[in-house]
Amino acid sequence: MEIKTAEYRVWSEGTTIFYEGTMRLSGTEAYAPIQEMMDKMLEAKPALIILDLRNLEFLNSSGINLLAKFTINVRKNPGTGLEVRGTTRIPWQGKSLQNLKKLHSAVNLIID
Amino acid sequence: MTAHFGHTELDAGSEAPRLRIVLSEGPLELRWTHCSLTADFIADLFAGLAARAKIDEDGARHTIGYLANELLENAVKFRAPGDVVVEATLDGAEFTLAISNYATPEMAKGLEGLIQDITSKDPSDLLIERMEANAENPESTGSGLGLLTLVNDYGVRLGWTIEPQAAGASVHIRTIANVTLS
Numbered sequence: 001m002e003i004k005t006a007e008y009r010v011w012s013e014g015t016t017i018f019y020e021g022t023m024r025l026s027g028t029e030a031y032a033p034i035q036e037m038m039d040k041m042l043e044a045k046p047a048l049i050i051l052d053l054r055n056l057e058f059l060n061s062s063g064i065n066l067l068a069k070f071t072i073n074v075r076k077n078p079g080t081g082l083e084v085r086g087t088t089r090i091p092w093q094g095k096s097l098q099n100l101k102k103l104h105s106a107v108n109l110i111i112d
Numbered sequence: 113m114t115a116h117f118g119h120t121e122l123d124a125g126s127e128a129p130r131l132r133i134v135l136s137e138g139p140l141e142l143r144w145t146h147c148s149l150t151a152d153f154i155a156d157l158f159a160g161l162a163a164r165a166k167i168d169e170d171g172a173r174h175t176i177g178y179l180a181n182e183l184l185e186n187a188v189k190f191r192a193p194g195d196v197v198v199e200a201t202l203d204g205a206e207f208t209l210a211i212s213n214y215a216t217p218e219m220a221k222g223l224e225g226l227i228q229d230i231t232s233k234d235p236s237d238l239l240i241e242r243m244e245a246n247a248e249n250p251e252s253t254g255s256g257l258g259l260l261t262l263v264n265d266y267g268v269r270l271g272w273t274i275e276p277q278a279a280g281a282s283v284h285i286r287t288i289a290n291v292t293l294s
Contacts, residue, residue, distance in 0.1 A: 022148075026185075026189070058177065060182065061182055061257040061258035064257065065243065069247045091171055092174065096261060099265070103244070
């Protein structure tokens with residue numbers, strides 16, 4: 001499955017979801033198709049879901065809210081683990097991804 | 113009565129570069145895309161100026177871009193009819209942004225509640241609290257998170273001037289944000 005616009009692309013391969021580009025959508029409703037894609041993957045109860053953010057150059061706070069919400073949903077499903085991949089090359093990832101660990105300490109946060 | 117919270121002056125040396133942009137109500141049809149367009153323009157311009165002061169240009173572009181975009185999104189999303197005025201200065205490593213807009217009295221009341229929380233609680237605890245609350249409430253718009261990430265993740269200092277207008281139909285809000293670029 002893939003969601004693609006001129007500014008960003010989100011797609012899944014196996015149980016990994018990749019995010020690319022710049023996401024500055026206008027709020028919860030605008031992010032709903034992406035949230036649906038993430039929730040569907042969680043509903044299938046895989047052992048591990050990987051969010052690969054290493055090519056997501058920019059994310060607004062509504063998008064950070066989406067990641068936080070998903071992390072909390074994973075926390076409520078103890079059979080599924082969560083790995084979040086980021087990079088220090090992209091400043092928001094070094095600054096904001098640490099918050100996900102505070103929401104769910106079992107998140108495996110890998111920031112290259 | 114006008115209420116002030118935190119530091120509300122846009123003070124910079126007379127030599128400091130300054131920028132003023134007015135997003136006018138009317139034919140411009142102010143909309144969501146104007147937030148990112150304006151934020152990117154301010155970020156590019158001031159990151160270039162910051163680089164001359166030996167500040168990391170990419171880091172400055174990102175911080176200014178995130179800051180400007182979040183404040184503009186708030187100003188556009190919650191506005192009542194009226195212009196949105198954006199002012200920015202860079203004094204050494206100190207970047208300051210002021211955004212003025214009009215909002216409904218209900219929106220201004222919500223903002224005052226958030227300001228009370230921001231000024232009385234630990235921003236890190238408050239951010240996590242707000243994320244938990246948003247996840248519990250499917251109707252939640254996620255609002256407030258932008259300001260909290262600015263304070264907690266970016267070390268931004270915020271101030272507000274909130275001024276009810278004579279007719280009582282709208283409130284003028286000026287948000288000032290200051291960050292030390294590195």
